[in-house]
Amino acid sequence: MSQPPDIPTRLARLKFRAWHRGTREADYMIGGFFDRYHADWGEAEVAWFEALVDEEDVDILAWAFGTAPAPERFHGPLLDAFQRIDYVNI
Known part of the structure; x- marks a missing residue:
């Protein structure tokens, strides 16, 4: 059975997914947060x-x-940070 991907591999995939959402606004918000x-x-x-x-x-x-x-399921400190981030100055 294969091993699940390690955190650095998962982060690399997430960076791509965060910055390639389909709209510029989503890319900046989600990618900038990441x-x-x-x-x-x-x-x-x-x-x-x-x-x-x-x-x-x-x-x-x-x-x-x-x-x-x-x-x-999304409530907690990460959602709080996501809602507080200054997206204009990323």
Whole structure:
């Protein structure tokens, strides 16, 4: 049975997924968040972000702006940071 990818490999994949969302706005928000915070992430944070980028961009952006409530599974310090980030000055 093969080993699951290690965190550096997962982070490399996530960087690509974060910056290639399909719209410039989503790329900047999700990719900018990734670039700012990923260096300090462990297993739990990587798993959280993997789940986040599986969601639709319109939903992720609504959660970031607080115009729609995020599902409970995303609540916590990472969502708080995602909602507070100054996207204009990334």
